[in-house]
Amino acid sequence: MNFIKSKKIKFFAAALSVCLLQPLLAQNTDFTQYVRPNIGTVHSRWFFYTPAALPFGMAKLGASTNGTYGNEQGWEAVGYDDTHTSIDGFPCLHEFQIGGILLMPVTGPIKNVPGKLDSPDEGYRSRFDKKDEHATAGYYSVMLKDYQIKAELTATERVGFQRYTFPESDNAHVIFDIGNRLGESGSVRDAYIRQVDKHTLEGYVVTEPEYVKKYQVGATVSMYFYAKVNKSPASVSVLYRGKKPSDGTAIKGSGAMMVLNYKTHEREKIDFKIGLSYTSINNAKLNLEKEASDLSFEEARKVAKEKWNKALSRIVVSGGTPESRIKFYTGLYHVLLGRGLASDVNGAYPTNDGSVGQIELNSDGTPEYHHYNTDAIWGGYWNLTNLWAMAYPEYYNDWIQSQMLVYKDAGWLGDGIAASRYVSGVGTNMVSIAFSGAYNSGIRNFDIETAYKAALKNELEWRGRIEGAGKMDVRQFVEKGYVPYNDEIYFGTSDKGSAFCGSHTLEYSFSSYAVAQWAKALGKTDDYKKLMDLSAGWAKLFDDTMKVIRPRLADGSFIDKFNPLEPWRGFQEGNAIQYTFFVPQDPVGLIKRVGKDLFNHRLDSIFIEARKSIFGGGKVTYAFSGLQSPYNHGNQPNLHISWLFNYSGKPYLTQKWTRLICDEFYGVTGEHGYGYGQDEDQGQLGAWYVLASMGLFDVQGGACDKPTFQIGSPLFDKIEIKLNSKYAKGKSFVIETENNSRDSYYIQSAELNGKPLSDCWIYRENFFNGGVLKLKMGKTPNYEWGVGNAPYYGK
Numbered sequence: 001m002n003f004i005k006s007k008k009i010k011f012f013a014a015a016l017s018v019c020l021l022q023p024l025l026a027q028n029t030d031f032t033q034y035v036r037p038n039i040g041t042v043h044s045r046w047f048f049y050t051p052a053a054l055p056f057g058m059a060k061l062g063a064s065t066n067g068t069y070g071n072e073q074g075w076e077a078v079g080y081d082d083t084h085t086s087i088d089g090f091p092c093l094h095e096f097q098i099g100g101i102l103l104m105p106v107t108g109p110i111k112n113v114p115g116k117l118d119s120p121d122e123g124y125r126s127r128f129d130k131k132d133e134h135a136t137a138g139y140y141s142v143m144l145k146d147y148q149i150k151a152e153l154t155a156t157e158r159v160g161f162q163r164y165t166f167p168e169s170d171n172a173h174v175i176f177d178i179g180n181r182l183g184e185s186g187s188v189r190d191a192y193i194r195q196v197d198k199h200t201l202e203g204y205v206v207t208e209p210e211y212v213k214k215y216q217v218g219a220t221v222s223m224y225f226y227a228k229v230n231k232s233p234a235s236v237s238v239l240y241r242g243k244k245p246s247d248g249t250a251i252k253g254s255g256a257m258m259v260l261n262y263k264t265h266e267r268e269k270i271d272f273k274i275g276l277s278y279t280s281i282n283n284a285k286l287n288l289e290k291e292a293s294d295l296s297f298e299e300a301r302k303v304a305k306e307k308w309n310k311a312l313s314r315i316v317v318s319g320g321t322p323e324s325r326i327k328f329y330t331g332l333y334h335v336l337l338g339r340g341l342a343s344d345v346n347g348a349y350p351t352n353d354g355s356v357g358q359i360e361l362n363s364d365g366t367p368e369y370h371h372y373n374t375d376a377i378w379g380g381y382w383n384l385t386n387l388w389a390m391a392y393p394e395y396y397n398d399w400i401q402s403q404m405l406v407y408k409d410a411g412w413l414g415d416g417i418a419a420s421r422y423v424s425g426v427g428t429n430m431v432s433i434a435f436s437g438a439y440n441s442g443i444r445n446f447d448i449e450t451a452y453k454a455a456l457k458n459e460l461e462w463r464g465r466i467e468g469a470g471k472m473d474v475r476q477f478v479e480k481g482y483v484p485y486n487d488e489i490y491f492g493t494s495d496k497g498s499a500f501c502g503s504h505t506l507e508y509s510f511s512s513y514a515v516a517q518w519a520k521a522l523g524k525t526d527d528y529k530k531l532m533d534l535s536a537g538w539a540k541l542f543d544d545t546m547k548v549i550r551p552r553l554a555d556g557s558f559i560d561k562f563n564p565l566e567p568w569r570g571f572q573e574g575n576a577i578q579y580t581f582f583v584p585q586d587p588v589g590l591i592k593r594v595g596k597d598l599f600n601h602r603l604d605s606i607f608i609e610a611r612k613s614i615f616g617g618g619k620v621t622y623a624f625s626g627l628q629s630p631y632n633h634g635n636q637p638n639l640h641i642s643w644l645f646n647y648s649g650k651p652y653l654t655q656k657w658t659r660l661i662c663d664e665f666y667g668v669t670g671e672h673g674y675g676y677g678q679d680e681d682q683g684q685l686g687a688w689y690v691l692a693s694m695g696l697f698d699v700q701g702g703a704c705d706k707p708t709f710q711i712g713s714p715l716f717d718k719i720e721i722k723l724n725s726k727y728a729k730g731k732s733f734v735i736e737t738e739n740n741s742r743d744s745y746y747i748q749s750a751e752l753n754g755k756p757l758s759d760c761w762i763y764r765e766n767f768f769n770g771g772v773l774k775l776k777m778g779k780t781p782n783y784e785w786g787v788g789n790a791p792y793y794g795k
Helices: 003-028 210-215 281-292 297-312 322-337 384-391 393-410 431-440 448-460 474-480 501-522 525-541 587-594 596-611 641-646 651-664 684-694 764-768
Strands: 090-095 098-107 133-136 139-144 149-155 159-166 169-177 187-197 200-208 221-229 235-240 250-252 256-264 268-277 315-318 348-350 356-358 708-711 718-722 732-738 746-752 761-763 771-778
Touching: 090 268, 098 149, 098 159, 098 200, 098 221, 098 268, 139 297, 149 297, 159 169, 159 281, 159 297, 187 256, 200 281, 221 281, 235 250, 250 256, 256 268, 268 281, 297 322, 315 322, 315 684, 322 684, 384 393, 384 431, 384 684, 384 718, 393 431, 393 448, 431 448, 431 501, 448 474, 448 501, 448 525, 474 501, 474 525, 501 525, 525 587, 587 596, 596 641, 596 651, 641 651, 641 708, 651 684, 651 746, 708 764, 761 764
Parallel strands: 732 771
Antiparallel strands: 090 098, 098 169, 133 139, 139 149, 149 159, 159 268, 169 256, 187 200, 187 250, 200 221, 221 268, 235 256, 315 718, 348 356, 708 761, 718 732, 746 771
């Protein structure tokens, strides 16, 4: 063998080893290292901070700093805040309108109230230091300074694990605060806790969340638990909050608390496994036995990390900045954290009327699908469902099944559901868009005819409509083609119209289009024509003088004293400037109505101005701080408009503004995470970042008959999205960029599977077939690329 040949062989062998190693490195990467749950926790919602949980799990554990304060209106920021310095306990359940089963380890005299942030010594809460806190996907730990107790949390799907490492103490306790308002739970109707034996406790709490009170009067949400502890207590005390404790092994009623009393030696660990259920104590016990009976805390922690890595690794990014990778995987973590399990291991689930239903079982005894809680899908069709369709289609399918269970139980779809109770949230109902998006993305493992019937009813029917189904003004839309302005009900909606008539008209126009596209795919021609006519309702509110959407009264006249930047008058959580762009079903039609040059100038100017306030809310830590801005990235109605330049002949501006929003609106601190205290809403803003940083989006949310993905400006050198073989033909879709950097974000040219791509979009079918999209980037715009054909949208 000569020297040159030997060198070539060695080089080839080395190159081959690197090539073989690449997928192995991706498989073995610890993606949880990029997940920072504390990002964006200043002024965050109840369900936001639950590090000890699994993807889409029921058990969602985390530290609470002010969760015991409750939640007066049901939506305010409460639970965990990065600026707070004391902890009032460790709840086991965090969902939209659901919270309960709080534990707190202490030493010293028993205190009967949690205390306040400004006076922690008055209650059982404890101070802590940030340096002693660790949070990641699937695990949380903190040192409680006032008691020198280390608290650790982890979880399986339906079982919460809490471990406390005590100091030496003759006066150690674990408080179960069961019967008091917690987070978004609403008031407690009833509670119960009993010591079954020296190592077992069981109980329940029945709550009346504020949104249940509004959308399903008289209904409640029940939570059940069955807990095992590794050390039997020396004694047990019971009390009602604020009252004196007494000996006892059971207590019932609002305010109920139980205290397990111990003598501990230095570094003694007391472990709890808490099985959870929305149906019964027996099913909470079964969930524990099936998932965790032989599982130690460390084993559960290890499994949790493995499951998070498996879920996060469905999208692998490389390159980019360290900050962008942290934002990406933290955003994806929030996508996977939200909207968790509501059914048990045996398929039992809570029905809308409060009884227990049963999901059909497979031949092996496992449920055919899972039932999930969900916040409203309002805006979720622009981020969550797109991402579910791409990388988590089996969850998307189960989400549809969950909605169908409620429809079959109660007769109407519900935009938001908490343990199957209606919790609409915003009083509309956009589930139809998500249904159409699933079907048209090839996700169809559900009863299609019944689901279509449910969606059609959601769009057209008002007779017998219930508050929980939202859209109580839909009759006006169907009969007039628009919703008239009516403020007889403060911030509300009735059969006569709505104070949010402008936004409702736009939303109902879009959802009518979505079901029309589904009807087209199913060959239902009459439905298609009727619904497409309704989808043009937006044009009935278009003011050609001002070139904006303007609310009309029932007699057809425009409202007076109109200020396009005024929020709430005609527009829910937004204003006319923001909502005028809410025509995703016909963006080209909107552009023509405004005028192409004016449209582009106005939209670009809006982003120039909004950038000064960090794209909406500035540094004001409040969910609604950007409602008077011309653009507000911190809330759902605006999340598609930076992508509209792809339809108006200037895709380079979509590339510019989506990249700048990713870099500037999103941050990596507790205060600056999702804007400054903006409303992340169970993964919605995180999902937007994930999509935009991959350079893919869909203005129609998958709802048109041949859905597309529009192309933006990826932040990474390479992105691999792994496809599910049950729903896609290909194994993966890869996006590769060349010459990509922080200031080199304009697409110069593109190739799809080795062939030149001149359009700024691809059909979703091409995505699911798998392949490679290559983008050459540059520092200056290519004004010619992507301008030939506007993305297809079913017109």
